[in-house]
Amino acid sequence: xxxxxxxxxxxxxxxxxxxxxxxxxxxxxxxxxxxxxxxxxxxxxxxxxxxxxxxxxxxxxxxxxxxxxxxxxxxxxxxxxxxxxxxxxxxxxxxxxxxxxxxxxxxxxxxxxxxxxxxxxxxxxxxxxxxxxxxxxxxxxxxxxxxxxxxxxxxxxxxxxxxxxxxxxxxxxxxxxxxxxxxxxxxxxxxxxxxxxxxxxxxxxxxxxxxxxxxxxxxxxxxxxxxxxxxxxxxxxxxxxxxxxxxxxxxxxxxxxxxxxxxxxxxxxxxxxxxxxxxxxxxxxxxxxxxxxxxxxxxxxxxxxxxxxxxxxxxxxxxxxxxxxxxxxxxxxxxxxxxxxxxxxxxxxxxxxxxxxxxxxxxxxxxxxxxxxxxxxxxxxxxxxxxxxxxxxxxxxxxxxxxxxxxxxxxxxxxxxxxxxxxxxxxxxxxxxxxxxxxxxxxxxxxxxxxxxxxxxxxxxxxxxxxxxxxxxxxxxxxxxxxxxxxxxxxxxxxxxxxxxxxxxxxxxxxxxxx
Amino acid sequence: xxxxxxxxxxxxxxxxxxxxxxxxxxxxxxxxxxxxxxxxxx
Numbered sequence: 001x002x003x004x005x006x007x008x009x010x011x012x013x014x015x016x017x018x019x020x021x022x023x024x025x026x027x028x029x030x031x032x033x034x035x036x037x038x039x040x041x042x043x044x045x046x047x048x049x050x051x052x053x054x055x056x057x058x059x060x061x062x063x064x065x066x067x068x069x070x071x072x073x074x075x076x077x078x079x080x081x082x083x084x085x086x087x088x089x090x091x092x093x094x095x096x097x098x099x100x101x102x103x104x105x106x107x108x109x110x111x112x113x114x115x116x117x118x119x120x121x122x123x124x125x126x127x128x129x130x131x132x133x134x135x136x137x138x139x140x141x142x143x144x145x146x147x148x149x150x151x152x153x154x155x156x157x158x159x160x161x162x163x164x165x166x167x168x169x170x171x172x173x174x175x176x177x178x179x180x181x182x183x184x185x186x187x188x189x190x191x192x193x194x195x196x197x198x199x200x201x202x203x204x205x206x207x208x209x210x211x212x213x214x215x216x217x218x219x220x221x222x223x224x225x226x227x228x229x230x231x232x233x234x235x236x237x238x239x240x241x242x243x244x245x246x247x248x249x250x251x252x253x254x255x256x257x258x259x260x261x262x263x264x265x266x267x268x269x270x271x272x273x274x275x276x277x278x279x280x281x282x283x284x285x286x287x288x289x290x291x292x293x294x295x296x297x298x299x300x301x302x303x304x305x306x307x308x309x310x311x312x313x314x315x316x317x318x319x320x321x322x323x324x325x326x327x328x329x330x331x332x333x334x335x336x337x338x339x340x341x342x343x344x345x346x347x348x349x350x351x352x353x354x355x356x357x358x359x360x361x362x363x364x365x366x367x368x369x370x371x372x373x374x375x376x377x378x379x380x381x382x383x384x385x386x387x388x389x390x391x392x393x394x395x396x397x398x399x400x401x402x403x404x405x406x407x408x409x410x411x412x413x414x415x416x417x418x419x420x421x422x423x424x425x426x427x428x429x430x431x432x433x434x435x436x437x438x439x440x441x442x443x444x445x446x447x448x449x450x451x452x453x454x455x456x457x458x459x460x461x462x463x464x465x466x467x468x469x470x471x472x473x474x475x476x477x478x479x480x481x482x483x484x485x486x487x488x489x490x491x492x493x494x495x496x497x498x499x500x501x502x503x504x505x506x507x508x509x510x511x512x513x514x515x
Numbered sequence: 516x517x518x519x520x521x522x523x524x525x526x527x528x529x530x531x532x533x534x535x536x537x538x539x540x541x542x543x544x545x546x547x548x549x550x551x552x553x554x555x556x557x
Contacts (some may be wrong), residue, residue, distance in 0.1 A: 048523025055530060208516045215520035215527070261542040268535035275531045279524075323555070429545035 007359040011082060012352065013359065014177035014252045020176065022262050023251045024183040028249065029241045029270040030190065035332060038234060038274040040279040040302030045230045046221030046323060053222065053231035054271075056421040062235040063267045068407065068440050069241055073250030074399050075375065077504045079349035080244035081491065083251065085501060088414040093488035094406050095350065098244035100483030100490075101398040102346040105243075106370050108387045109343060110167070111378035112304075113336035114159035116329045119308060123315060123325025130314035144381040146467050150464070155512030157379035158282075163337070164371035170341055170362040171348055174251050179341055184268070190334045194276055197327040202285035204318055210286020214278055214298035229454065232447040237272055237395065242403025244346040251349075260428030283304065284324070286313045291317045297384075300351035307332060344370065356496045386475060392464055393476035396455045398483060404448045411441030423505065438515060 008127035015021040042050045076083035081095030118140070124127060128135035137143045142153050170178040201207060221227045240246060250259065282296070288310065289296045301310055311328055342365065352362040377386050410416045417437040425431050463472055495501060516524075 038544055047522060048527070051523065051527045051530070145548075212516045212520045215524040216517055217519055258542060261538070261545055264538035265535065265542055266519050268531060268538050272531045272535045275527055416546065429541055 008130060010115050012204055014254070015180050015249075015314040015416075017177075017263060018257050020180040021249060021257075022265050023187045024338075024342070025185040025186050025240075025246065025249050025262070025266045027190075028245050028270045028342030029238065029266055029339075030187075031238070031332050031335050032109075032332060033238050034270065034274045034282070035194075035277045035335060036303050036306045038238065039278040040300060040306065041230050042278055042281065043300055045227040046078060046213040046218045048217035049212070049219050050223050050227065050231065053228045054234065054284070056230075057231040057235040057447070058175075058267060058271055060439055061232055061447055062239050062241070064124060064261060064432075064436055065236070065241040065403070065407070065444055066239055066267055067260060067424055067436065068410065068417070068420065069246035070250040070263055072410070072416075073247035074253060074255075074257070074259050074497070075339035075420060075423045075503075075505055077251045077255075079251065080247045080346060081350050081352045082353040083247050085353045085491075085495075087410070088502060091409060091414055093491040094409060095244065095247075095403065096403050096490040097484055097487030098242075098247075099347050099350045100200075101243050101394060101402060101489045102245070102343045103199050103366075103370060104390060104398070104479060106340060106344045107349070107374045108378055109336065109340050109382060110163050110371075110374050110392050111156070111160055111387055113333055113340060114156060114163045115308065116332035116336060116380075117159045117163065118155060119312070120191060120326055120329040122312075124167060126312070126316055126321065128312045128316075130316070132316075132460045133309045135312075135413050136308045141384050142381045143384050146385040146471060147379070147382050148386065148471075149213025149380050149382045150376070150378050151381045153381055153383070156383060157375060160375050160379050160509050160513060161371075163340075164367070164374065165339065167344060168363055168367040168371070170337075171344060171367060172360045173357050176398075179345060182341060183338055185337050186334050187274065190331055190338070191273070193285045193327050193331050193334070194273070194280060197277060197324065197331065198283070200320060200324055200327070201280045201287070204283060205411055206286040206288075207242075207283035208286065209290055210282035210284065210296055211279065213286065213300070216281040225462070228448075229451050231302045235271075236400075236403070236448060236451075238274060239267065240342065242406060243399050244350075245342045248349045251339040251344065255505075256427050258427055260424050260430040260432060261384055264430060266413065272418070284318075285310065288314045288317060354493065354495065356499070385471070389467060389475045390479060393472075394483075395482050396459070397477070397480035398508045400448060400452050400455070401480075404445050404452065407440055407445045407448075409491050411437065413446075417441060485488035 015024065042054070072083050072087065076086040079091050079095070080098045084095035140155055142151075144151070170182050172178065173181070203510060234241070253259070285296055285299050285323075289299045292299065299310060311325070315325040318324055347366045347370075348362045351366055352356060352359065355362075357365065377383060417440055419433055419437055439494040463469065464476065500507070
């Protein structure tokens with residue numbers, strides 16, 4: 001039995017140190033949402049006053065949930081399906097559900113990175129001209145009517161292929177030489193590039209107007225439920241918790257590592273970067289508003305509109321605009337790649353564990369189909385609509401649902417939170433008390449369920465963005481249900497005979513005693 | 516910038532960046548076991 005564990009640990013690979021693990025986890029958490037979502041969410045929900053619900057959400061849901069993922073992956077030392085299977089026989093489907101969600105996210109996330117990579121190049125000569133919105137949907141994406149077509153757009157397809165080649169090369173190199181090395185190189189670059197962007201943005205005329213709009217507190221907002229929902233939603237979506245990434249990464253860390261201390265670094269680094277992004281983005285938006293002679297409220301936006309419409313407009317007007325463009329879109333690419341690597345690793349790791357495949361074999365078995373689907377669906381004139389619908393539904397009715405289900409199952413059905421708390425405390429520099437179990441079992445699921453119910457009601461009342469019903473049913477609701485069903489079907493596939501399905505920690509202690 | 520905006524910006528910086536600083540200081544003073552070797556990734 002111990003030989004099986006040693007074989008498994010040897011086979012799976014690991015990060016060479018806790019520092020590499022922390023950098024990889026930060027790379028996963030810091031993604032596009034930190035840059036283009038947080039600033040606007042904060043601005044829309046009380047400005048400076050938003051920091052209070054944001055911090056409450058970080059401390060009562062974000063960090064506790066992060067530690068749950070760490071505890072599960074580190075204790076049971078496996079990909080999401082294997083970790084859940086080792087926790088309880090009936091729990092494996094939750095892991096495969098998370099794997100399915102990650103596969104879907106990887107397929108469309110790569111496209112946004114490809115767009116950002118192309119826009120980095122466009123920044124040199126401001127190829128979007130005086131009409132960034134018309135350029136994005138017309139000349140660049142060549143967006144047709146909503147649907148699913150096969151009219152490929154070379155400006156999207158070529159960078160998309162390159163993104164997949166780069167990501168698959170990283171994945172094939174393995175946990176340390178691929179994921180760990182990429183994080184070690186890219187994360188310092190990302191932070192330095194964004195700090196440079198912030199410094200440049202702060203020198204622009206009107207930057208202070210943008211910061212004033214972002215940070216002026218509206219204390220009355222604290223009495224609004226929607227503001228607290230926004231804070232919990234922002235923390236949840238930006239930390240990469242609940243869909244297998246942190247479980248997988250934690251399984252690659254040395255057995256006697258301080259996971260609670262590492263979790264605090266990752267959590268605060270993620271939020272610290274969001275604050276940095278908020279300052280940079282709103283300083284730039286302040287410049288845009290001042291240049292146009294309008295209020296910041298008229299130019300403030302988020303998501304694709306911020307990145308691919310507002311920022312090109314800022315780059316057109318700002319002194320040193322090309323530099324701002326290269327730093328901004330380059331940051332999006334780097335943040336996106338380190339997150340995409342973590343998302344696809346959830347799938348690769350699960351396939352490796354289940355089928356005992358080699359790293360290269362699993363990377364290709366997962367990556368090539370993902371790349372083909374990604375290029376086929378997202379590299380076309382209808383790709384932007386596919387991306388928009390899938391992103392909207394899989395975030396809400398995939399990630400959010402599986403996160404709530406996992407927390408409730410571990411806390412109330414399989415009753416593992418006590419064991420995981422003991423495990424985290426054994427080598428943790430920060431001890432977690434019983435309160436952590438209450439936060440995981442009650443507070444965090446309650447907050448997320450509230451968000452989920454509101455989302456369900458909103459999406460039933462008003463179909464998303466008035467897309468054709470069949471698209472919403474297939475790419476939205478249908479896909480969210482499909483990953484759930486396929487996940488629990490995958491859990492019925494048998495494990496290989498030599499896969500150890502017991503508790504590796506108990507076995508390791510037994511081995512230590514018998515030495 | 517208004518005084519309240521400046522104060523809130525400084526408070527946010529202090530809590531989030533200060534929190535990150537404290538968290539890094541904490542893990543540096545507390546060193547757990549590191550893996551003795553990089554495991555093969557077959």
